Every structure is written in structure tokens, then in C-alpha cells.
Amino acid sequence: MxxxxxxxxxxxxxxxxxxxxxxxxxxxxxxxxxxxxxxxxxxxxxxxxxxxxxxxxxxxxxxxxxxxxxxxxxxxxxxxxxxxxxxxxxxxxxxxxxxxxxxxxxxxxxxxxxxxxxxxxxxxxxxxxxxxxxxxxxxxxxxxxxxxxxxxxxxxxxxxxxxxxxxPPPDPVDPEDFSVGGMKVVGIAPRPLDKKTDVVGLFGDFCRLLYQSGSMPVLVTMDRNEDIELAEAISKKQGGKIPDLRRVVTPMQMQQRISRMDSMVAMRLHAGILASMVNIPPLMVSYDPKVTAFAKQLGLGNALSMDTGITGPRLLDAFLQFQKDRERNVKILDKKREExxxxxxxxxxxxxxxxxxx
Incomplete structure (x- = not known):
């Protein structure tokens, strides 16, 4: 009862x-x-x-x-x-x-x-x-x-x-219709780690290289107690010009914003989950077994590991390779999401x- x-x-x-x-x-x-x-x-x-x-x-x-x-x-x-x-x-x-x-x-x-x-x-x-x-x-x-x-x-x-x-979000949007100045939007969801890991440097370099390659990076802040300060530091490293989603206060709002993106690069597990739920393929960057496990569940390829000395250029290369399979990945997500x-x-x-x- x-x-x-x-x-x-x-x-x-x-x-x-x-x-x-x-x-x-x-x-x-x-x-x-x-x-x-x-x-x-x-x-x-x-x-x-x-x-x-x-x-x-x-x-x-x-x-x-x-x-x-x-x-x-x-x-x-x-x-x-x-x-x-x-x-x-x-x-x-x-x-x-x-x-x-x-x-x-x-x-x-x-x-x-x-x-x-x-x-x-x-x-x-x-x-x-x-x-x-x-x-x-x-x-x-x-x-x-x-x-x-x-x-x-x-x-x-x-x-x-x-x-x-x-x-699902009330107003789904075709990601192909969303761009800024003709540039596809890529969500980036980092999270802070220990002082030995230069998350700011890694994602600052990645944002710069991503912009130079023709895409618009947008920092996705999933934890207001940790990620906003990190996003500010990453943006500051690149002259304070990287937009972020700090004003988003509910998962529904974040999911709706992600649905308008072309792709997602995420350390944050639930940034990847929210992206997958609106058919945006997430490239996962693993700092924890839970991220590795999620990437394996999705079947879109292995997560990149923060333990392998990943750099901005290497992350960009992995992302561009990941994007070549975007159409295939979207089809996989169609099935996996319901599963x-x-x-x-x-x-x-x-x-x-x-x-x-x-």
C-alpha cells in the first residue's frame, strides 16, 4: 500500500x-x-x-x-x-x-x-x-x-x-539548429581534483584549441560549490571570454540547455548522463571508476583517463575523432537511452x- x-x-x-x-x-x-x-x-x-x-x-x-x-x-x-x-x-x-x-x-x-x-x-x-x-x-x-x-x-x-x-525537456531542440556565430556549441563539464592535477590548464588549453578549430566552448557547472570557481579560473586563463552556465539552477534547466548543444565533453558523470538523455553524445573524461563504468555502459568508446597525463592537444584530437562518429553515436544513444x-x-x-x- x-x-x-x-x-x-x-x-x-x-x-x-x-x-x-x-x-x-x-x-x-x-x-x-x-x-x-x-x-x-x-x-x-x-x-x-x-x-x-x-x-x-x-x-x-x-x-x-x-x-x-x-x-x-x-x-x-x-x-x-x-x-x-x-x-x-x-x-x-x-x-x-x-x-x-x-x-x-x-x-x-x-x-x-x-x-x-x-x-x-x-x-x-x-x-x-x-x-x-x-x-x-x-x-x-x-x-x-x-x-x-x-x-x-x-x-x-x-x-x-x-x-x-x-x-524529457518540454521543448526539445534539434542541436543542428543551434550555433553561436555559425559555430557549434560544445559543453565542457570539468570538476576540480587534487592540487597535483592541473584541471584549469588542461581545460583552458582545450577551450582555446576548440575555439580555434571552429567550435564554441561553454563551461557546464554542475556543482555550484565547486565548479563555478573552477569555471572562472579556466575562463581567466583564456582572457575571461569563455561562457558558462552558472545561472542554471535545476537539472531540468540544465538538460534543456544541453539539448541545444552539438556535443559534450564531461568529467562530471551527470553532465554525461543528462547529455545522453537528450541524444547529445558525451565524450567522458574519467577521474573515477564511476565515469569509466558509465562510458562502458553507453558503448560510445572508452573514457579518457586523467591518470594518463592527458593534455589539451590530446584531448582535442580525441574529441575530433569522437565527432567523426557522431552520427553513429547518436544512433547508439537512441537505443541505449531507452535501455x-x-x-x-x-x-x-x-x-x-x-x-x-x-
């Missing part, structure tokens, strides 16, 4: 990828008859942008209240169980699951990316959280292997990222079945 679900994760925290996960899952589960509330980093903004009842995700008294009012807690996706940035991320989500189970509520982890988990404490807490969940689905086969390698013994299934359940959506529907089915069906 449908009821109230509390969605948890890195939601409402300024990352359009995590909000795309939230929106995709919400669209599917609401159509199944459930109501949703959100643990959000910015509750008022989440309510204003999306209309969801929201609670502050860092206020444990409010989290306890939200759990008491729901029938189950659902983590709809994202790479939340990882300790690359900090083991505190794993500790926080493990705590929320512990609170839910203490309140005798069901917990579902769906569309999850697992890892990287490098520390003993991170792995231990993550495994404990996974074991406490009532059911688990991961977003790709690599995450399923990581879950098993972690020591998880129960049944789990591979589905797809919940963002694939987002409805991924059907797989993502498994996230909805798992929760519906776990709640006793309809």
Missing part, C-alpha cells in the same frame, strides 16, 4: 547531478502512488524549486522527526558511500540508516554507486550500512562487483542511475515491491 517515503542523500546541496537523481526517482515513485519528502541541504530552496516537503539534512533532530513521519527511508542514488573526500560522508549516511532502523522503518538503497572505499573505517561503516538495508540496487555492474568485494553477502541487483527516469531508462525503473520496482506492492 503506497505511503510516505523520505529521500536521503546529497540532495538539495547544490549538485545538479544529485538533484537529477532525486527528480528521476521522485517522478517514478510518485507515479506509483507514493508521496515523498526530502532531507535537503537547502530545504526552502528544494521546496521552492521542486515543490517537495523538505527537512534540513544536517539537523539530526529534524531528521528524527522526518523519519518518524515516513513509512520508509530511500537513498535514490549517487556516490554517497565513498571515502575519497572524507570518511565523514560514509559516517553520516550510516548514521541516518541506523536512525531509520532504530525507528523500525524500512531502508532502501537504489541506483547506488559504490566506492571508492579506501579506508578500513570507511569500508567497515559502509558494509554495516549495506547490511542494515532492506534491499539494495546499484547503478552499474562495476558497483555490484565493488559491493561483493566489500563483503556484502545478500542479494543485490544492478539497475541504472535514477536520473534516467527524469522526464538505461528501463533498467532505472528497477529502482522503482524494488521499492514498490519492498513496500508490499500496490
Amino acid at each position: 503506497p505511503g510516505q517515503l523520505l529521500l536521503a542523500g546529497y540532495l538539495g546541496s547544490g549538485n545538479l547531478g544529485d538533484d537529477a537523481v532525486m527528480l528521476g526517482f521522485s517522478d517514478g515513485i510518485i507515479r506509483a502512488g507514493f508521496e515523498v519528502a526530502i532531507l535537503s541541504g537547502a530545504p526552502e530552496e528544494t521546496n521552492r524549486n521542486y515543490g517537495f516537503l523538505s527537512y534540513p539534512r544536517r539537523d539530526f533532530k529534524q531528521i528524527e522527526l522526518a523519519i518518524s513521519r515516513c513509512d520508509a527511508v530511500v537513498f535514490p542514488g549517487g556516490s554517497i558511500f565513498q571515502d575519497v573526500t572524507s570518511v565523514r560522508s560514509v559516517a553520516y549516511y550510516a548514521k541516518v540508516i541506523e536512525m531509520a532502523k532504530k525507528a523500525k522503518k524500512k531502508v532502501f538503497l537504489v541506483g547506488q554507486g559504490v566506492g571508492p572505499l579506501k579506508t578500513f573505517l570507511g569500508r567497515r561503516m559502509a558494509l554495516g550500512a549495506f547490511n542494515d538495508a532492506d534491499a539494495i540496487a546499484v547503478r552499474d555492474p562495476a558497483s555490484l562487483e565493488a559491493l561483493k568485494e566489500l563483503g556484502y553477502k545478500k542479494a543485490a541487483r544492478a539497475t541504472a542511475d535514477s536520473s534516467f527516469l527524469m522526464p 538505461m531508462r528501463k533498467q532505472a525503473e528497477g529502482n522503482i520496482e524494488l521499492v514498490v515491491n519492498g513496500m508490499g506492492g500496490r
Whole structure:
């Protein structure tokens, strides 16, 4: 019997990828008859942008209240169980699951990316959280292997990222009709890395060479807390002339803007996902196993690796080669997009079945 679900994760925290996960899952589960509330980093903004009842995700008294009012807690996706940035991320989500189970509520982890988990404490807490969940689905086969390698013994299934359940933009635009001064627009979605990796230099050089080759680079900022400063630094390196999409505040708006582009070069996983959903082939640049796994799922060729000393000229060469196959890649996306959506529907089915069906 449908009821109230509390969605948890890195939601409402300024990352359009995590909000795309939230929106995709919400669209599917609401159509199944459930109501949703959100643990959000910015509750008022989440309510204003999306209309969801929201609670502050860092206020444990409010989290306890939200759990008491729901029938189950659902983590709809994202790479939340990882300790690359900090083991505190794993500790926080493990705590929320512990609170839910203490309140005798069901917990579902769906569309999850697992890892990287490098520390003993991170792995231990993550495994404990996974074991406490009532059911688990991961977003790709690599995450399923990581879950098993972690020591998880129960049944789990591979589905797809919940963002694939987002409805299409209301006004799709033929990318062939969109250009700036006769130049095709190429979205570029970098993300900051450690200080040893010169992301600014790499993408600054790439933007310059791309413009010289006859295309217009546009910087796609998927995380307002990290990417806007990075975009400013990249643009500054080229005289402050590279446009960006910093004013885009929802995944729907970003998807609509991407639908008007000719192509996408993305480090950000969900920039690639949003592009693929509107039939814009993404060339993925991998800094993390999740990006490599996504590129493999799409079947458009392997992701370029940041670990191989990639340079601006090498990235341009790879992009131009990628563009030669654009027509073929669009046809592949036509098929893959529907496959991924059907797989993502498994996230909805798992929760519906776990709640006793309809």
C-alpha cells in the first residue's frame, strides 16, 4: 500500500547531478502512488524549486522527526558511500540508516554507486550500512562487483542511475539548429581534483584549441560549490571570454540547455548522463571508476583517463575523432537511452515491491 517515503542523500546541496537523481526517482515513485519528502541541504530552496516537503539534512533532530513521519527511508542514488573526500560522508549516511532502523522503518538503497572505499573505517561503516538495508540496487555492474568485494553477502541487483527516469525537456531542440556565430556549441563539464592535477590548464588549453578549430566552448557547472570557481579560473586563463552556465539552477534547466548543444565533453558523470538523455553524445573524461563504468555502459568508446597525463592537444584530437562518429553515436544513444531508462525503473520496482506492492 503506497505511503510516505523520505529521500536521503546529497540532495538539495547544490549538485545538479544529485538533484537529477532525486527528480528521476521522485517522478517514478510518485507515479506509483507514493508521496515523498526530502532531507535537503537547502530545504526552502528544494521546496521552492521542486515543490517537495523538505527537512534540513544536517539537523539530526529534524531528521528524527522526518523519519518518524515516513513509512520508509530511500537513498535514490549517487556516490554517497565513498571515502575519497572524507570518511565523514560514509559516517553520516550510516548514521541516518541506523536512525531509520532504530525507528523500525524500512531502508532502501537504489541506483547506488559504490566506492571508492579506501579506508578500513570507511569500508567497515559502509558494509554495516549495506547490511542494515532492506534491499539494495546499484547503478552499474562495476558497483555490484565493488559491493561483493566489500563483503556484502545478500542479494543485490544492478539497475541504472535514477536520473534516467527524469522526464524529457518540454521543448526539445534539434542541436543542428543551434550555433553561436555559425559555430557549434560544445559543453565542457570539468570538476576540480587534487592540487597535483592541473584541471584549469588542461581545460583552458582545450577551450582555446576548440575555439580555434571552429567550435564554441561553454563551461557546464554542475556543482555550484565547486565548479563555478573552477569555471572562472579556466575562463581567466583564456582572457575571461569563455561562457558558462552558472545561472542554471535545476537539472531540468540544465538538460534543456544541453539539448541545444552539438556535443559534450564531461568529467562530471551527470553532465554525461543528462547529455545522453537528450541524444547529445558525451565524450567522458574519467577521474573515477564511476565515469569509466558509465562510458562502458553507453558503448560510445572508452573514457579518457586523467591518470594518463592527458593534455589539451590530446584531448582535442580525441574529441575530433569522437565527432567523426557522431552520427553513429547518436544512433547508439537512441537505443541505449531507452535501455538505461528501463533498467532505472528497477529502482522503482524494488521499492514498490519492498513496500508490499500496490
